[in-house]
Amino acid sequence: MxxxxxxxxxxxxxxxxxxxxxxGFTNPARALYMxxxxxxxxxxxxxxxxxxxxxxxxxxxxxxxxxxxPDPRPYRLTVIDNGPGVAPQHVPSAFGxxxxxxxxVLRQSRGMFGLGGTMAILYGQITTNRPVxxxxxxxxxxxxxxxxxxxxxxxxxxxxxxxxxxxDGTTGTRVDLTLEGDYLRASQKIxxxxxxxxxxxxYANLTFVDPNGQVTFYERATTSMPPAPKETLxxxxxxxxxxxxxxxxxxxxxxxxxxxxxHFHRVGDKIAVKFLxxxxxxxxxxxxxxxxxxxxxxxxALQRFPDFLQPDATVLSPVGEEILLAGVNKELQPEFxxxxxxxxxxxxxxxxxxxxxxxxGGKVLQPGMRLFRFANRIPLLYDESSDVSFEVxxxxxxxxxxxxxxxxxxxxxxxxxxxxxxxxxxxxxxxxDRPEIEREIKNAAREALRRLGIFLSRKGxxxxxxxxxxxxGKYLPLIAKFSTELAGEKxxxxxxxxxxxxxxxxxxxxxREEGTENGRSDTEEQLSVNADPSPDGTGIEIEQKKIDExxxx
Amino acid sequence: MKSLGSSVYSDLDEGRFPSLTFASRSVRxxxxxxxxxxxxxxxxxxxxxxxxxxxxxxxxxxxWLAFFAKKLVDEKRTSTLRDVFYSAQxxxxxxxxxxxxxxxITDLEVVMQMAREGMNxxxxxxxxxxGNLTIEYTVPGYEGKKADLSAxxxxxxxxxxxxxxxxxxxxxEMVLAIEKGGLFTRFVEERVHKKYKALLINTAGQPPRSTxxxxxxxxxxxxxxxxxxxxxxxxxxxxxxxCKSGSANAAHLRELTTPDAVWLxxxxxxxxxxxxxxxxxxxxxxxxxxxxxxxxxxxxxxWHNELDTFLKIKKKSEQEAFARYGLSYIVEKYxxxxxxxxxxx
Numbered sequence: 084m085x086x087x088x089x090x091x092x093x094x095x096x097x098x099x100x101x102x103x104x105x106x107g108f109t110n111p112a113r114a115l116y117m118x119x120x121x122x123x124x125x126x127x128x129x130x131x132x133x134x135x136x137x138x139x140x141x142x143x144x145x146x147x148x149x150x151x152x153p154d155p156r157p158y159r160l161t162v163i164d165n166g167p168g169v170a171p172q173h174v175p176s177a178f179g180x181x182x183x184x185x186x187x188v189l190r191q192s193r194g195m196f197g198l199g200g201t202m203a204i205l206y207g208q209i210t211t212n213r214p215v216x217x218x219x220x221x222x223x224x225x226x227x228x229x230x231x232x233x234x235x236x237x238x239x240x241x242x243x244x245x246x247x248x249x250x251d252g253t254t255g256t257r258v259d260l261t262l263e264g265d266y267l268r269a270s271q272k273i274x275x276x277x278x279x280x281x282x283x284x285x286y287a288n289l290t291f292v293d294p295n296g297q298v299t300f301y302e303r304a305t306t307s308m309p310p311a312p313k314e315t316l317x318x319x320x321x322x323x324x325x326x327x328x329x330x331x332x333x334x335x336x337x338x339x340x341x342x343x344x345x346h347f348h349r350v351g352d353k354i355a356v357k358f359l360x361x362x363x364x365x366x367x368x369x370x371x372x373x374x375x376x377x378x379x380x381x382x383x384a385l386q387r388f389p390d391f392l393q394p395d396a397t398v399l400s401p402v403g404e405e406i407l408l409a410g411v412n413k414e415l416q417p418e419f420x421x422x423x424x425x426x427x428x429x430x431x432x433x434x435x436x437x438x439x440x441x442x443x444g445g446k447v448l449q450p451g452m453r454l455f456r457f458a459n460r461i462p463l464l465y466d467e468s469s470d471v472s473f474e475v476x477x478x479x480x481x482x483x484x485x486x487x488x489x490x491x492x493x494x495x496x497x498x499x500x501x502x503x504x505x506x507x508x509x510x511x512x513x514x515x516d517r518p519e520i521e522r523e524i525k526n527a528a529r530e531a532l533r534r535l536g537i538f539l540s541r542k543g544x545x546x547x548x549x550x551x552x553x554x555x556g557k558y559l560p561l562i563a564k565f566s567t568e569l570a571g572e573k574x575x576x577x578x579x580x581x582x583x584x585x586x587x588x589x590x591x592x593x594x595r596e597e598g599t600e601n602g603r604s605d606t607e608e609q610l611s612v613n614a615d616p617s618p619d620g621t622g623i624e625i626e627q628k629k630i631d632e633x634x635x636x
Numbered sequence: 637m638k639s640l641g642s643s644v645y646s647d648l649d650e651g652r653f654p655s656l657t658f659a660s661r662s663v664r665x666x667x668x669x670x671x672x673x674x675x676x677x678x679x680x681x682x683x684x685x686x687x688x689x690x691x692x693x694x695x696x697x698x699x700w701l702a703f704f705a706k707k708l709v710d711e712k713r714t715s716t717l718r719d720v721f722y723s724a725q726x727x728x729x730x731x732x733x734x735x736x737x738x739x740x741i742t743d744l745e746v747v748m749q750m751a752r753e754g755m756n757x758x759x760x761x762x763x764x765x766x767g768n769l770t771i772e773y774t775v776p777g778y779e780g781k782k783a784d785l786s787a788x789x790x791x792x793x794x795x796x797x798x799x800x801x802x803x804x805x806x807x808x809e810m811v812l813a814i815e816k817g818g819l820f821t822r823f824v825e826e827r828v829h830k831k832y833k834a835l836l837i838n839t840a841g842q843p844p845r846s847t848x849x850x851x852x853x854x855x856x857x858x859x860x861x862x863x864x865x866x867x868x869x870x871x872x873x874x875x876x877x878x879c880k881s882g883s884a885n886a887a888h889l890r891e892l893t894t895p896d897a898v899w900l901x902x903x904x905x906x907x908x909x910x911x912x913x914x915x916x917x918x919x920x921x922x923x924x925x926x927x928x929x930x931x932x933x934x935x936x937x938x939w940h941n942e943l944d945t946f947l948k949i950k951k952k953s954e955q956e957a958f959a960r961y962g963l964s965y966i967v968e969k970y971x972x973x974x975x976x977x978x979x980x981x
Binding site: 550551554555557558559561562563565566567568569570571572576577578580581 | 637640641648651692
């Protein structure tokens with residue numbers, strides 16, 4: 084043993100290589116699903132940011148000479164989009180380096196941790212030792228292809244080949260990578276992923292080709308898109324020491340006052356001065372002169388200062404009622420659907436907004452409540468029971484209050500959009516139960532259920548009226564016929580006016596009150612008492628039994 | 637029935653939902669009438685209105701029943717309860733099961749204040765009669781035709797024709813109603829009808845209403861005392877009681893009871909007295925005994941004592957138990973002792 088301990092710094096690539104479970108690449112089945120998801124989401128984000136309705140094509144084919152190899156086995160994954168493409172000089176870093184790109188601004192997008200596709204590429208490389216090929220055309224005239232691998236130790240892309248060819252006039256990006264996967268076990272999740280993405284991103288065309296060559300096409304239901312989210316500065320409440328230090332590092336401001344105003348969300352001159360006084364730091368101090376202890380105390384003051392304005396929610400981009408309804412109606416074909424969009428709110432300095440859709444009945448939904456969870460338009464498929472939406476809908480909302488029976492065929496879609504979704508894990512599968520988010524989901528779900536309840540009660544009373552009309556239409560003519568014969572009349576009575584649509588409802592309803600009190604119910608009561616050994620000791624029931632035993636009287 | 641039809645007809649014609657009001661058959665409305673010695677319906681009434689969505693179907697069915705019964709009577713034909721259940725289907729007023737149609741027939745009896753037999757609707761028959769009685773039929777096609785009820789040793793079925801026949805000639809001095817076919821046959825073989833000048837009736841368990849009606853007629857019209865022989869258990873005792881005082885199910889009807897009928901046996905005390913082979917009472921038997929004890933029809937001291945004896949000895953016996961003393965013992969020894977009870981009735 085050496086008495087000299089080496090502290091080796093590891094690169095982000097190496098960190099994720101060693102801890103790939105964190106990012107959800109736990110096993111070959113999960114990894115295949117995650118790779119599909121990450122790349123497809125990058126593609127959707129790219130197209131949406133450019134304001135183009137996304138057209139995403141995903142294909143998985145068995146890789147290698149023997150297509151009969153059992154799972155887990157190598158697969159070739161291809162993802163093609165119609166996004167704006169990537170400038171060729173950025174391609175190697177964008178796809179071959181973990182944490183590439185500016186995260187000093189916040190924007191609501193699907194990817195959050197800057198890992199996205201790079202993690203999938205990294206995983207493909209470590210399981211098959213094969214390079215990834217990225218082809219992109221930012222202008223539609225030329226295509227740039229890069230065949231490359233990631234140098235894990237250095238967190239650096241190594242380009243093996245690059246070449247340029249003519250494009251077909253459209254922009255977009257194509258990624259081809261080889262990875263070990265278990266399609267047999269991943270197929271259900273992958274299918275669900277596309278189905279649910281189609282539900283919420285009803286403006287996208289999605290094509291999926293599975294390893295058996297089967298093609299599933301989800302056609303867009305609308306071409307109108309939610310407005311692209313704006314970039315925003317981080318809110319002071321959401322800043323930690325590390326982030327603060329990074330901002331100081333690249334900041335070009337010369338004093339603390341302009342530093343605060345330039346780099347933080349909704350901080351103006353007045354608030355900056357007030358805050359620095361609160362934090363005990365001179366407004367004229369150059370940011371780079373802050374020592375470590377000062378940084379910690381300033382960040383601490385950021386959390387405690389009461390006068391920061393709430394984050395501005397215009398940066399949020401909800402799916403919107405029209406688009407969400409289009410998706411719900413296309414994918415679930417319900418009898419009834421409604422969307423509730425809550426006003427923006429915030430937690431820990433991050434703005435967020437909740438949308439809840441409820442669908443009822445139709446061909447697709449089965450009896451019972453089915454929950455579809457989305458965060459920034461990503462379907463969440465794993466760990467449903469740990470999610471805040473599951474908790475709210477199952478434990479905190481009393482469905483009976485809205486007269487929705489427990490076995491009603493109901494689909495609930497919850498969508499949380501935020502500049503930072505509070506996932507519990509890097510795997511992005513379930514959302515932590517922040518009280519603010521819990522409250523918003525609860526309010527939205529209640530409003531949506533209220534509307535469903537109104538629909539159900541209207542439907543119920545319409546059916547009751549129809550039933551009533553049918554029953555009267557059947558029996559009144561019979562009553563007329565029998566009474567005519569009994570009375571020895573020649574012509575049937577003029578009973579038709581009792582059947583008039585205007586008359587039946589109210590007339591029947593008025594009579595019902597009276598009838599239920601002393602009519603049939605009395606006989607029913609008698610029957611039910613008879614079915615029970617008589618409490619008053621007359622023993623009618625047993626006498627009846629004896630009669631039955633002997634064959635009726 | 638015509639007036640029922642007319643009232644419904646005029647309601648409809650004047651744009652009203654027709655309705656019917658009649659005595660409730662609810663348990664709470666069944667009371668014991670000491671003077672009549674039977675259950676009767678109390679003052680509570682029910683209203684069944686065609687304007688009530690829940691009532692319109694039974695209302696239509698009730699009206700159809702009246703229509704059906706009127707046709708039966710007009711055409712001098714009869715029908716069984718089972719027939720009625722099936723006939724409804726031809727008129728689009730089908731019943732869920734026969735229990736439902738039976739229930740509505742009972743309602744019609746209450747509305748019309750007439751037994752269904754009066755409307756030519758009968759149950760499936762299973763009771764039989766045997767003995768020196770000549771009857772004269774009154775049913776269509778058989779008017780004036782006579783029948784000797786001792787001609788067939790299996791007995792003659794007690795059906796609508798027999799129930800409505802005139803009694804033209806008999807030398808009988810009593811009527812014996814017997815719970816079971818086995819003992820009935822034994823009595824025929826042992827010539828009880830000759831030895832004791834008795835008409836023998838096999839009730840085949842709880843007697844159907846037509847049999848109870850016939851018992852009453854034999855008692856009232858011919859002045860014959862009626863004795864009842866059943867198993868020595870609470871169920872047998874209750875057969876005797878229903879012959880005598882009627883059932884709660886027929887609380888809306890009269891003329892089905894024979895208040896003077898006598899329960900000859902087999903009594904609980906007979907089990908002890910004749911040392912009869914016996915079985916233990918079951919829990920249901922015992923529960924039934926307590927129910928009977930609380931029943932207003934069982935207030936007579938003698939009946940009460942027998943119920944108490946059952947509870948004391950916790951035993952029951954069948955009529956056939958007398959066979960331990962030889963096949964003819966019950967006729968030679970037991971019956972003569974019991975027939976003393978009929979004297980003076």
